[in-house]
Amino acid sequence: MSDDGAAKPKPAQPSPTALRLALLIPGGLALLAGLDAALLLLGVGAPVTVGRLADVHGMLMVYGFVGTLVALERAVALSKLWGFLAPASLGLGGLALIFVEPSWIGGVLLAFGSAMLIAVYVPLWQRNSATAVLVQAAGAVLALGGAILFASGVPIPYLLPWLAGYLILTIGGERLELARVAFAVGNAEAGALVACAGIWLAVPASLLWPTAGYRVLGGALLVFTVWLIVYDIARRTVRSTGLTRFSAVCLLAGYFWLLIAGGIWLVVGPVRDGTGYDASAHAVFLGFVMSMIFAHAPIILPAVLRRPLPYHPVMYVPAVVLHATLLLRIVVGDGADQLWAVTAGGIGNVVAVLLFVVIAIGSVLMTPRVKSKPEPSKQEATA
Ligand code: HEM
Numbered sequence: 342m343s344d345d346g347a348a349k350p351k352p353a354q355p356s357p358t359a360l361r362l363a364l365l366i367p368g369g370l371a372l373l374a375g376l377d378a379a380l381l382l383l384g385v386g387a388p389v390t391v392g393r394l395a396d397v398h399g400m401l402m403v404y405g406f407v408g409t410l411v412a413l414e415r416a417v418a419l420s421k422l423w424g425f426l427a428p429a430s431l432g433l434g435g436l437a438l439i440f441v442e443p444s445w446i447g448g449v450l451l452a453f454g455s456a457m458l459i460a461v462y463v464p465l466w467q468r469n470s471a472t473a474v475l476v477q478a479a480g481a482v483l484a485l486g487g488a489i490l491f492a493s494g495v496p497i498p499y500l501l502p503w504l505a506g507y508l509i510l511t512i513g514g515e516r517l518e519l520a521r522v523a524f525a526v527g528n529a530e531a532g533a534l535v536a537c538a539g540i541w542l543a544v545p546a547s548l549l550w551p552t553a554g555y556r557v558l559g560g561a562l563l564v565f566t567v568w569l570i571v572y573d574i575a576r577r578t579v580r581s582t583g584l585t586r587f588s589a590v591c592l593l594a595g596y597f598w599l600l601i602a603g604g605i606w607l608v609v610g611p612v613r614d615g616t617g618y619d620a621s622a623h624a625v626f627l628g629f630v631m632s633m634i635f636a637h638a639p640i641i642l643p644a645v646l647r648r649p650l651p652y653h654p655v656m657y658v659p660a661v662v663l664h665a666t667l668l669l670r671i672v673v674g675d676g677a678d679q680l681w682a683v684t685a686g687g688i689g690n691v692v693a694v695l696l697f698v699v700i701a702i703g704s705v706l707m708t709p710r711v712k713s714k715p716e717p718s719k720q721e722a723t724a
Contacts, residue, residue: 472530
């Protein structure tokens, strides 16, 4: 294995930017396939009906799309060529889920990609032994557990806490880092660590002892979310302007949805089908995860692609559509058992995500490349 080689690139190797772009492609395809599968699950017309799309919607979205993005960003932070095995395997695993029989083959690729992600966190931890890195690595362990269970044939509703825990700890860990930088929160950080440990331990418990496990998961998630609301710089930066304010609005909206998911698990206990399942899953995956992706895209994508993705106020349009249609889907549809609202809200969710992708691609393409422009650090961009 050799270094990424920023200082002395070898001519035979792909340029780091070409490699990153190539690895984004399977992630982007997983997103499109996952959205198509979402329409199939809603029972409305979907443009593509190949393979077993509808059966793998959740795994495609969590591992093939978000997992590839997360692993790519971590590999870029590590700057070692071997680190890119994680996003490569997750991206390929996502595509294998659709087309390759039997489905455990895709599951094994996802497990390998998750194991590589854990390996990437080891040198990152040696570089910076922060609580935030530990929390993110703990999230990657849940990703590995979820992928192994999937490859072993465990049905997805039983795995949902693993998938949710993976992304909550990964993204929450990132926010923890920034809260620490901004406020030097000291002892308060111990509170976040206890809540994250609670989430982490409750995930396997939700499989073994569902009644207690789901309630502990919900309780720990509520504590962690309240911690984030109190200490995240978003509460302060929401009074700012431009990208900083946009990111803060998306972050705070995401925390609102985490409260909903935590509340459902705490009050209802195990939810593995029906309206509670749809509501808790998508409060986390659309309300929190997708909103966080909207918030971070103008910061993370330029670091990954070395192309600017300038903020534009039009980015509020997909964000507002996402949260408004999610309210329709979860509060009116799932909450009051109105199928029409689940369907209409779900279609609105797909429109919101596609709209954001179109705006992001358009924004990158229309912005001239400035070679010498430094990439903003996360602290600069969110402070
Ligand atoms: C963009 C709009 C989306 C729509 C319309 C949508 C729709 C659906 C529907 C209708 C279901 C079946 C629910 C049930 O069985 O009660 C489902 C399941 C699921 N969705 Fe989504 N979804 C969307 C986005 C996402 C995203 C972004 C993620 C993850 C990042 C995600 C993860 C999941 C998971 C893990 C499941 C459970 C899968 C299973 O039980 O097989 N969804 N989705």
